[in-house]
Amino acid sequence: MERKLGEMSPDEKQEALFARWLSPKDSQGKDLKFQSPQTEKAYKDRVTRIKDAIQMKKLPDRVPVFACPSFFPMYYAGITPQESMYDYAKCCMAFKKFIMDFKPDGHLGAYVPGTGRALEILDYKLYSWPGHGVSPDASYQANEGEYMKANEYDALIDDPSNFFSNIYLPRVFGALEGFKMLPALTGILEMYGVALNFIPFGLPPVQAAYKAFFEAGAEALKWIGAIGAWNDEIFAAGFPIIVAGYSKAPFDVLGDTLRGTRGIMLDMYRQPDKLLEAMDRITPLMIKMGLGAAQMSGHPLIFMPLHKGADGFLSDAQFKKFYWPTFRKVMMGLIAEGAVPMPAAEGHWTTRMEVMQDIPKGKTLWMIDQSDIAAAKKTLGKVACMFGNVPSDLLAVGTPQKVKDYVKNLIDTCAKGGGFIVSNGAFFDQAKVENVKAMVDFAKEYGVYK
Amino acid sequence: MAKDLVKTLADLKEQEVIKIVEDRLKANEDPLKILEDARKGMEIVGKRFASSEYFVPDLVYSGEILRTVTEMVKPKLSKAGEIKRVGKIVFGTVAGDIHDIGKDIVVFMLDVNGFEVYDLGVDVPVQKFVDKIKETGAPIVGLSGFLTLAFDSMKQTVDAIKAAGLRDKVKIMIGGGQMSDEIKNYTDADAYGKDAMAGVSLAKKWLGVK
Numbered sequence: 001m002e003r004k005l006g007e008m009s010p011d012e013k014q015e016a017l018f019a020r021w022l023s024p025k026d027s028q029g030k031d032l033k034f035q036s037p038q039t040e041k042a043y044k045d046r047v048t049r050i051k052d053a054i055q056m057k058k059l060p061d062r063v064p065v066f067a068c069p070s071f072f073p074m075y076y077a078g079i080t081p082q083e084s085m086y087d088y089a090k091c092c093m094a095f096k097k098f099i100m101d102f103k104p105d106g107h108l109g110a111y112v113p114g115t116g117r118a119l120e121i122l123d124y125k126l127y128s129w130p131g132h133g134v135s136p137d138a139s140y141q142a143n144e145g146e147y148m149k150a151n152e153y154d155a156l157i158d159d160p161s162n163f164f165s166n167i168y169l170p171r172v173f174g175a176l177e178g179f180k181m182l183p184a185l186t187g188i189l190e191m192y193g194v195a196l197n198f199i200p201f202g203l204p205p206v207q208a209a210y211k212a213f214f215e216a217g218a219e220a221l222k223w224i225g226a227i228g229a230w231n232d233e234i235f236a237a238g239f240p241i242i243v244a245g246y247s248k249a250p251f252d253v254l255g256d257t258l259r260g261t262r263g264i265m266l267d268m269y270r271q272p273d274k275l276l277e278a279m280d281r282i283t284p285l286m287i288k289m290g291l292g293a294a295q296m297s298g299h300p301l302i303f304m305p306l307h308k309g310a311d312g313f314l315s316d317a318q319f320k321k322f323y324w325p326t327f328r329k330v331m332m333g334l335i336a337e338g339a340v341p342m343p344a345a346e347g348h349w350t351t352r353m354e355v356m357q358d359i360p361k362g363k364t365l366w367m368i369d370q371s372d373i374a375a376a377k378k379t380l381g382k383v384a385c386m387f388g389n390v391p392s393d394l395l396a397v398g399t400p401q402k403v404k405d406y407v408k409n410l411i412d413t414c415a416k417g418g419g420f421i422v423s424n425g426a427f428f429d430q431a432k433v434e435n436v437k438a439m440v441d442f443a444k445e446y447g448v449y450k
Numbered sequence: 451m452a453k454d455l456v457k458t459l460a461d462l463k464e465q466e467v468i469k470i471v472e473d474r475l476k477a478n479e480d481p482l483k484i485l486e487d488a489r490k491g492m493e494i495v496g497k498r499f500a501s502s503e504y505f506v507p508d509l510v511y512s513g514e515i516l517r518t519v520t521e522m523v524k525p526k527l528s529k530a531g532e533i534k535r536v537g538k539i540v541f542g543t544v545a546g547d548i549h550d551i552g553k554d555i556v557v558f559m560l561d562v563n564g565f566e567v568y569d570l571g572v573d574v575p576v577q578k579f580v581d582k583i584k585e586t587g588a589p590i591v592g593l594s595g596f597l598t599l600a601f602d603s604m605k606q607t608v609d610a611i612k613a614a615g616l617r618d619k620v621k622i623m624i625g626g627g628q629m630s631d632e633i634k635n636y637t638d639a640d641a642y643g644k645d646a647m648a649g650v651s652l653a654k655k656w657l658g659v660k
Binding site: 137426429431 | 601
């Protein structure tokens with residue numbers, strides 16, 4: 001009989017999530033039907049290979065290889081990023097071509113473009129996307145700002161959900177302006193609460209905001225219908241997706257989209273205690289967010305894009321005081337419930353490796369970009385599986401031979417004893433097809449453990 | 451005895467800086483002298499950043515303090531203070547890319563090192579670079595970019611500078627997220643700077659500034 005989740009140790013919980021990833025469900029919740037026994041074997045071999053690399057207990061049969069692009073599949077398939085955000089069939093076609101042609105062990109699915117129409121309905125201001133602020137040929141990019149003001153820490157700390165619904169969402173979505181008028185739902189306590197608190201919901205701006213909410217929801221549902229069917233098809237062909245959902249380091253939650261880079265850096269001087277308190281408040285929410293995604297998808301890996309803790313962005317002392325403690329807490333919270341945090345350290349993080357190795361062994365998977373990988377192998381790499389480091393510039397303007405040489409050196413340096421996966425180091429748009437192919441094919445050829 | 455504004459600003463003591471400036475303004479001191487001290491303080495900030503004693507948050511904070519000082523002093527200024535500049539640089543994030551953090555750091559460092567920087571902002575069309583070079587006669591161009599799509603935008607920008615007959619009149623540096631010497635060759639720029647300090651050294655070298 002299966003043991004209840006509550007009775008399991010973190011290790012057992014992780015095994016249970018890996019077991020679910022090994023035997024996936026389809027988008028309707030039924031056992032996934034593979035195309036053939038061969039593709040089923042290929043799928044399970046791939047997941048097992050990745051699992052062994054992550055857990056660092058057993059040597060995989062060979063070094064796994066990922067291909068994690070941003071909008072590269074669109075250019076490769078001959079469509080624009082704009083088309084991929086509005087025509088879900090085209091988006092799926094492009095990603096399918098990418099997976100089938102390059103055949104990586106692990107990839108990120110077809111989630112990257114998302115739904116442009118929902119963004120339009122909501123009048124999203126936080127990002128510019130193809131055809132909306134950037135050219136149809138470009139990828140979407142964030143518009144930094146102080147979407148949370150310097151004097152709003154108490155509002156966030158007192159009630160994060162209310163802060164998001166009534167203050168943050170109306171700022172980043174033009175169509176949700178009316179949410180400013182929403183009551184605190186915790187006021188609906190008894191008879192009086194009903195009449196009084198429902199008044200705002202009758203007001204035209206609030207109703208207009210909800211109308212946009214519903215329309216965007218309907219569009220998102222249409223999108224996930226296409227993506228869900230695509231997932232079924234790609235899993236059935238033997239190719240697992242490597243992430244179940246995402247979470248973030250609390251410093252980045254505040255520094256990326258709430259206070260902005262400038263805002264959070266000033267807060268470190270002017271109101272450090274409020275900043276620390278707010279990060280503590282957000283920590284359990286980030287854990288829940290990741291765990292919810294892992295449980296829902298039946299898959300342990302939770303992507304955590306890291307930003308403002310990179311080399312140079314903070315001093316060592318600032319990193320230890322402001323970035324690392326709550327980032328670590330989020331990871332530990334995920335690990336306790338069996339999930340595998342997958343932090344992506346884009347850019348340079350070499351100076352952080354010593355600090356970041358303070359985590360349990362075999363419980364995380366790190367995307368490494370331009371950090372000194374040989375040095376990282378001796379610190380973080382002792383306790384954690386790493387993937388990445390094949391540089392974007394090499395993929396864009398190098399030659400297949402140079403890519404092979406790079407991958408060879410990478411495997412020689414990092415893959416001995418397991419705990420390493422070959423991959424590009426940053427999510428790329430532009431690359432030469434033959435270079436991406438060389439990365440994947442050569443890793444498969446040279447990475448076999450003998 | 452009033453505390454030293456140069457040192458106080460360099461040490462990022464915001465409240466003390468404000469107090470000193472208030473006192474000096476009250477004492478009817480020449481506002482230009484206050485600004486000159488503030489500039490010297492910023493120069494020290496730049497040096498500390500270059501020697502890894504300071505990091506990005508310190509730059510941001512010092513910029514904020516300087517802004518406050520400038521606002522306090524401005525009403526008292528009769529004539530605009532002329533600061534001697536060592537050379538002109540046209541700078542911007544290339545077309546299609548709207549990232550500005552890295553660019554702003556380099557611009558900041560160039561500025562505190564005495565360069566006159568024409569910051570064109572982000573997602574800068576090729577022609578705008580060409581026009582600004584013509585207008586200012588700047589001998590140095592800085593191209594910033596974070597995304598891989600900036601590889602091609604940078605190449606197109608350099609091509610346009612060539613087409614306008616300006617290539618032998620300017621030195622071009624590139625920098626940002628995924629840039630490298632490989633990309634420098636690809637775009638046919640003159641140099642790749644791996645960080646803000648490298649950008650400053652390149653500019654100084656090219657203009658023969660010590």
